Amino acid sequence: MPPNRPPNIPKDQTRTKDIPTQIKDMDLVERRRRQIVDAAVQLFIEHGFHKTTTRQIARAAGFSIGSLYEYVASKEDVLYLVCDAIHAEIEKGVAAAMDRAGSGRDALAAVIREYFLVCHKWREQLLVIYQETQSLPNQWRKKVLENEVRITGLFVRVLARLVESGEFPNIDSNSIELLAHNISVLGHMWTFRRWFLGRHYSIEDYIQFQTDFILGFTTGPQTARPVEDVEN
Amino acid sequence: MPPNRPPNIPKDQTRTKDIPTQIKDMDLVERRRRQIVDAAVQLFIEHGFHKTTTRQIARAAGFSIGSLYEYVASKEDVLYLVCDAIHAEIEKGVAAAMDRAGSGRDALAAVIREYFLVCHKWREQLLVIYQETQSLPNQWRKKVLENEVRITGLFVRVLARLVESGEFPNIDSNSIELLAHNISVLGHMWTFRRWFLGRHYSIEDYIQFQTDFILGFTTGPQTARPVEDVEN
DNA sequence: ATTATCTATAGATCTATAGATAATGC
DNA sequence: ATTATCTATAGATCTATAGATAATGC
Numbered sequence: 001m002p003p004n005r006p007p008n009i010p011k012d013q014t015r016t017k018d019i020p021t022q023i024k025d026m027d028l029v030e031r032r033r034r035q036i037v038d039a040a041v042q043l044f045i046e047h048g049f050h051k052t053t054t055r056q057i058a059r060a061a062g063f064s065i066g067s068l069y070e071y072v073a074s075k076e077d078v079l080y081l082v083c084d085a086i087h088a089e090i091e092k093g094v095a096a097a098m099d100r101a102g103s104g105r106d107a108l109a110a111v112i113r114e115y116f117l118v119c120h121k122w123r124e125q126l127l128v129i130y131q132e133t134q135s136l137p138n139q140w141r142k143k144v145l146e147n148e149v150r151i152t153g154l155f156v157r158v159l160a161r162l163v164e165s166g167e168f169p170n171i172d173s174n175s176i177e178l179l180a181h182n183i184s185v186l187g188h189m190w191t192f193r194r195w196f197l198g199r200h201y202s203i204e205d206y207i208q209f210q211t212d213f214i215l216g217f218t219t220g221p222q223t224a225r226p227v228e229d230v231e232n
Numbered sequence: 233m234p235p236n237r238p239p240n241i242p243k244d245q246t247r248t249k250d251i252p253t254q255i256k257d258m259d260l261v262e263r264r265r266r267q268i269v270d271a272a273v274q275l276f277i278e279h280g281f282h283k284t285t286t287r288q289i290a291r292a293a294g295f296s297i298g299s300l301y302e303y304v305a306s307k308e309d310v311l312y313l314v315c316d317a318i319h320a321e322i323e324k325g326v327a328a329a330m331d332r333a334g335s336g337r338d339a340l341a342a343v344i345r346e347y348f349l350v351c352h353k354w355r356e357q358l359l360v361i362y363q364e365t366q367s368l369p370n371q372w373r374k375k376v377l378e379n380e381v382r383i384t385g386l387f388v389r390v391l392a393r394l395v396e397s398g399e400f401p402n403i404d405s406n407s408i409e410l411l412a413h414n415i416s417v418l419g420h421m422w423t424f425r426r427w428f429l430g431r432h433y434s435i436e437d438y439i440q441f442q443t444d445f446i447l448g449f450t451t452g453p454q455t456a457r458p459v460e461d462v463e464n
Numbered sequence: 465a466t467t468a469t470c471t472a473t474a475g476a477t478c479t480a481t482a483g484a485t486a487a488t489g490c
Numbered sequence: 491a492t493t494a495t496c497t498a499t500a501g502a503t504c505t506a507t508a509g510a511t512a513a514t515g516c
Contacts, residue, residue, distance in 0.1 A: 024493065048366055050282040054479060064496050069480060130424075131366050134280055145427055178433070178441050185421045186414070192362075193413060195377055200406070209410050216448050256467070286505060296470050301506060470511070477504080485496070 080140040087147035093118035119187040155180035312372040319379035325350035387412035
């Protein structure tokens, strides 16, 4: 494959073409799989992957069980499509935040803020990934974990930039990587500890505290600011 | 129930008696449920809750499917027993660490260290809780989340003690609680990001970095120590 | 007699496919 | 003619229980 491939390939095609189909019209495949994902993600959020039946997915997507199996080969394929679509949204959000962010220490705070807001927006979907990734066949699970690594890699880039510019202590690359994973996981924590956090904090409280927490690692003593109620 | 109840009640009885049984001999119930839990936890680690059948559990526990249902009313009951037993072990480990720990800043580092080692020891079991709690009926899920809150509460106590003694900045109780949740989750992170962390860091690397990270929040600037390879 | 355990199976699904039908485009 | 969609169902489970059997203790 040439390094500069034609620019007019639909962005999702590179993702979905991994899954074989009998249908010839690739645009149709694209659209139908979008319907499948949209229907399935809601069902998975509500009932979980195992309690959702393929018939429910087909019905919610607007076609029959027979048609469903023209676009996927198994129920696990549907789960993979769902996980991949969610990760695509998260990655898009973080990448956009990085483009907007300037440089310097404030840039890190800004990226953290936008990332946490993205996690908040997709909190129910992220929970599906956390709970059901284990149900994927190895081949697909590996791809989903690669997505996770790539998103964490975006934070690695932000942090490395700060270290290079001298605005951060000169921590080694192992520490940068672990710090990036911490940021990633603290965003997810807002979703998988929601049963507790949601009752006690707003997302703005949460962002403020965790930003201080993360920056504190390399910033020095924090004036302990009281957590204010801002909005949800 | 009188506040000072007789001391010779087996410690687990208060837990397991929630689940009804036809069997009269409560000691036998205790023993058989232990067998069930030991068998089931291994199967859940290997195949997950949904792909494990009740027959497999019965066989691995050493009795028939009919007998299994004398000791539990449903497959979900087995999952609850498993989650509860795991949490009991974790809590025991953390509580022991707190007893051993002295006071002052070092005490916090010591408790974090022992907690992370406990998470490492029970990493496969903790993963089962993370992945399958959602499959529990409401009644049981609520109890499992209460366990989680109680364990986090142990960290709240350690932190509050430090703030009172003046060795920590005077952060408010909301911040203490969130900090405690962070400690709790960073321990779990070692288990649910193991597919990445396990390849790049030893548990000792991990403890060292995360301890600096957590203490950095209230300690001031850290000398960025390089991560060394220690063991495991 | 009472309590615990086992065997055999009812009853209820659910995934995936085969073969029939409808829609599309030349 | 070709492509997409639908209906009907094969085939394979799996949970939970009823009723029979074995073990225990007076």
